[in-house]
Amino acid sequence: MLQGRKILLGVCGSIAAYKSALLVRQLVKAGADVQVILTPAAVAFVTPLTLSTLSKQPVLQGFLKDEQAGEWHNHVHLGLWADALVVAPASANTLAHLANGFCDTLLDAVYLSARCPVFVAPAMDLDMYQHPATQANLRRLREYGNTVWESPAGELASGLSGPGRMLEPEDIVRELEQFFELKRKN
Numbered sequence: 001m002l003q004g005r006k007i008l009l010g011v012c013g014s015i016a017a018y019k020s021a022l023l024v025r026q027l028v029k030a031g032a033d034v035q036v037i038l039t040p041a042a043v044a045f046v047t048p049l050t051l052s053t054l055s056k057q058p059v060l061q062g063f064l065k066d067e068q069a070g071e072w073h074n075h076v077h078l079g080l081w082a083d084a085l086v087v088a089p090a091s092a093n094t095l096a097h098l099a100n101g102f103c104d105t106l107l108d109a110v111y112l113s114a115r116c117p118v119f120v121a122p123a124m125d126l127d128m129y130q131h132p133a134t135q136a137n138l139r140r141l142r143e144y145g146n147t148v149w150e151s152p153a154g155e156l157a158s159g160l161s162g163p164g165r166m167l168e169p170e171d172i173v174r175e176l177e178q179f180f181e182l183k184r185k186n
Contacts, residue, residue, distance in 0.1 A: 001180040002173070003031030008082040008114075010107040011051070013041020015157040016089035016123035016166035020046055023088060023169035024054040030173060035078065036060065037107045039094060062106055079113030084176060087111075089123030089166040092134050099137035099144075117179065118146040123166035125158050149175065 007027055011020040020036070027034045034055040038048060040062075048059035060078075079085075087094065087107070097108045098120070111118065120141060128134060129151055138148050149172070151163045167175075 001030075001177040001184070002027065005032045005083045005176075005180060006081055007032045007034050007176070008078060008085045008110060008116075009034055009036045009055075010039070010085065010087040010090075010094070010110070011036060011042045011046060012039045012087065012089055012091040012094040012107070012123075013044060014089040014091045014123045014166070015045060017042050017045035019166055019169055020088065021050050021054055023086075023172055024051055026169050026173045027176075028055060030177070033057075035082075037078075037110060039091075039105050039107050041091065041093070060106055076113045078110045080115060082114060082116045084116050084179075085111065085114045085118045086121070086172065086176070087119070088121035088172055090120045092122075092124045092128045092131075092137075095120070095122060095134060095137045095141065098146075099140040119172075119175070119179075120146055120148045121167045121172060122148070122151045122164070124164050125156055126160045126162040126164050129164035130162075147175075147179075 024034050035057050036051045036055050036059045038061045052059045098111050103109050142148050149167045152165050153163045154165045155161050
C-alpha cells in the first residue's frame, strides 16, 4: 500500500533518531518516496549522509538550500507534495512547537503548511512523556486531527522503564499501510 506514496519524514533530536534510518529503509523497501527533514537537534543523533543514502534524496535541514544564491526549501511545496507527514521520533520540543504553532524550523513550517495526514511518534524519557505539558500538547495535536501513536512502555535510554519509547519502525510502516488501505477502500 505504500508503493508510490510520498512520505515526508520529520526526524527530531531524540536518542530514538537512530531508528529513523531503519524506518527510511523500510519505507523505501515498501515502495514509498521518502523525503527526510531533520530538525537542528536531530543532527546530533543521526547524520544526513546516512538518511540521504537510504532515502536516495538529499536530506533537508533548514529553510535555505544556498544562502548565497537565495535558494530555499519551499515548505508550502513540501506540504502539498506529501501523501503523509510522519514525525518520528517526535521530541517534546517539537511536539510543543507543532501543538502551539511555533515556526522556527523547516519541519515546523512544513507541518503548518501540510494538507496531508500527519502522524506523530513521540519519543522521550518517562518523566518528559508523562509531564502535563507534554500530555496537553499530545491532546492538542489529536484535537487538530493528527494521529498520535502511543509510546509503548519499555526500557528507556536513561535506564528508567515506562512509556516514552518511539513506536518501532515496522509498526509505523504497518500503521501507514493500514491507513492507506482504509483510504483506498473508502
